[in-house]
Amino acid sequence: MSRGSIPRVAVNGYGVIGKRVADAVALQDDMELAGVADVSSDYRIRVAVERGYPVYASTAEKRPEMEEANIPVQGMIDDLLKQADIVVDCTPKGIGARNKEKYKEAGVKAIFQGGEKHSLTGYSFVAQVNYAGALNRDFARVVSCNTTALCRISNALHKRGWVYRVRAVLLRRATDPWESHDNGMINTAIPETKVPSHQGPDAKTVIPDLDITTMAGAGPYNLSHLHFAMIETKKNVTIEELRHALWEEPRIVFVSSGNGLVALNAVIELMRDLRRPRNDMWEVAIWEDALSSDNREVYLTFQVHNESIVVPESVDAVRSLTGIEKDWRTSVEKTDMALGITKSFFPHSIHEEAIHAEMGRRLSRGERHHQKEGFKGAEEPTGSVFSKEQRNYWVGR
16 A cells, blocks of 8 residues: 555545444554545534544535535545545445546545445455455445345355355335434335345345345334345255354344344344444344244344444455455454454353354264265165265364
């Protein structure tokens, strides 16, 4: 990087995602927030001022309004880009695409959000799936909230070679909480008439060989999204295997209706009680007691907090594009530590880590036994179907 060893990050757009990305970047010890740009002059951008972030105007037309409202505008977006190595574009859908040329001319790398098309950057990003492919790229796109969740869930099974086909139904929130007074629906639900909905094809931009079909609709609420996934598997996956695979995947947490977490609002209330900033849930929350399996499919129900789930992905994308961290696991761990992302919401009263460590040992022993003995169908000879080297490998692990 030409401007220093620690990348300086600009955030263009200080709305639902942008303000969260700015806060998340400011919490990291290996990057620096250069400033934020926006067009508003109301309470939203005033929060950036109160946090001490340098504020810039995204357009010349809006700068006078911001200054008249006593917003201490440092300059224009072009001035901010001169001080940055990379920009996270969090502007409304379609505007980011128009901004790409500006970033190119300024010589800064850029990260776009899921509202933009995959073709804008040619690379769609979910940290735990394809971090390495974004290393040192000039542009990348962090996929949408729903697609991020689908990729995290699917990846847990897909990387094990279990997935034959994914089908998912998405019940989306009608609007974000901050604008519910403006355009919220009431006493109805609206199905999307296009099948597949865009999330399925979008997930394939991250996991190209994933066979996935999605359907979606919107309901009269604003507290995140609700997903139902039915995953046809190539082998009989037990509940225990499914649970452990999900536990081992980053940014996935179990919740249980047995703990009173019976609905979207209950989980968001938990985030409030845990003193999460803005009630954010960066993790995907899976109802553990709703997991199910038969001889053909596994079934999952999970909650996606649309306002915050892509924030850690944006931070990891900064590290990948700038090349300051090559290993995705290290980046994810850094981001998660800084933000407070966890594997358990109740680590002091429900000892999930110990439970799943033992579960992993038990499953590993079973797998090794299977590999040692081999599958003996009616037509198979007695004795192992594996070579001596294969047996030694599995037994010795």
